[in-house]
Amino acid sequence: MAFRLVPEQYPSLHKIAKRLDPHEIGRDYVRHFIADMWTTMRDPRHPGIGLAAPQLGQEVRIITIEDTTEHQKHLTAEQLAARGRVPIPAQVLINPEYDIIDASIICFFEGCLSYQGRLRAVLRHRSIRVRAIDHNGASVAFDASDWFARLLQHEIDHLNGITLNDTDRVIGGPWVTIPEFQAKGYLDFSSDQLRTAFNI
Numbered sequence: 001m002a003f004r005l006v007p008e009q010y011p012s013l014h015k016i017a018k019r020l021d022p023h024e025i026g027r028d029y030v031r032h033f034i035a036d037m038w039t040t041m042r043d044p045r046h047p048g049i050g051l052a053a054p055q056l057g058q059e060v061r062i063i064t065i066e067d068t069t070e071h072q073k074h075l076t077a078e079q080l081a082a083r084g085r086v087p088i089p090a091q092v093l094i095n096p097e098y099d100i101i102d103a104s105i106i107c108f109f110e111g112c113l114s115y116q117g118r119l120r121a122v123l124r125h126r127s128i129r130v131r132a133i134d135h136n137g138a139s140v141a142f143d144a145s146d147w148f149a150r151l152l153q154h155e156i157d158h159l160n161g162i163t164l165n166d167t168d169r170v171i172g173g174p175w176v177t178i179p180e181f182q183a184k185g186y187l188d189f190s191s192d193q194l195r196t197a198f199n200i
Contacts, residue, residue, distance in 0.1 A: 005055055006164065007042065008114055012054040017061045017097045017159045034092055034135060035063045041113075047071070048113045051150050052158030053113050063155040066090040067147070079187060083108055084146020093132040093140070096156055097198045101143060102127035107172065107194045108147075109186055110154060112164050119181050120164050121173040121194045124150045140155075173198030 006012060024030050033053070041051040041064055049067040053060045068086040072080060082085070091141040109119045127145040130152060134140050144152055157163070164171070175193070181187070188195065 007056045017059045050155045061095045061159045092135040096132035098128040098130045107191045118175045
């Protein structure tokens, strides 16, 4: 059964989540919660490509990510290439951290399960190096670029109490609704065109 996504003002979305003790990873309540994260993220009523535990009201550092060809079918080959977007297999990352390895700033629109029906053009670093623990308790480290790096930065922001709605730092343009996004043709804008359009 899927957890209920918490409303945007819910406290867990605006706090720094706590690290999970590695000894807890194999315990039933953690495994069950991760299963519920997957069920919630894959709910056909509001499918997502990433989810952070605080979005379900839990102040713990766990994220799930998965970007399938089904999620990408609305994009052309040119639009996928512009974003560096390729399928990402399902994975759980516990206590993830990252370092910036390419500080180039790329701008594209992002959505969020916590703010359904709205999108925002967001600035992200092109490439990062991630360190985390997987669902089996093993340490993992890898580099991520382009859309993969964007997705990870978005979800790790959630673990640090940062959402797309925060105004304490400049992360991008104003919110737009999905009909506005479609009407303006933003899907075909390059990163540079979006930065110019929104003066960011």
